[in-house]
Amino acid sequence: MAKLKVIAACGSGMGSSQIIKMKLEKVFKKLGLDAEIYHTNVGDAKSQANNYDVVFCSESLVGTFTGTKATVIGLKNLLAEKEMEEKIQANIVNG
Template identity: 75%
Template sequence: MLKVIAACGSGMGSSQLIKMKLEKVFKKLNIESSIYHTNVGDAKSQAQNYDVVVCSESLVSVFANVGKNVKVIGLKNLLSEKEITEKVEAALK
């Protein structure tokens, strides 16, 4: 099972939106996952326990030193299933 953390500045709206979009994308790709959403500070402290971190592109640098086994995906458009699908597929190759 793929462990994913969705992060945004405050941990409320944007991370919840990312989580909902990820659930759709993973279902389409037939990837079993567990997705947790939170604020960027909490996500940074827990990132090493996850396989993938998904956040807006502006927050990617926060996760620069979380560990080489953690994939960090930065999104330009948090609502774009197309972008999420493309970036998830590329990260998981």
């Protein structure tokens, strides 16, 4: 599998997206997947989503990315590595 381009987006700014990015790096490494992860706010992420393979955001923001070619993965708990791992398995590894 080629290196995945991933974007982690949060509602307002950089704080939670930075945390999501760090958690995602851990999970992708654990799964043996090569990913380049960028983090930003949802506005920037929406404008850039077509340049990425996968977008991670809060479940409440998933609708923001309607029409983008990226796989959009909504998270209930932005800090739950187990949820991230399950959704990566379902949507990327087995998707």
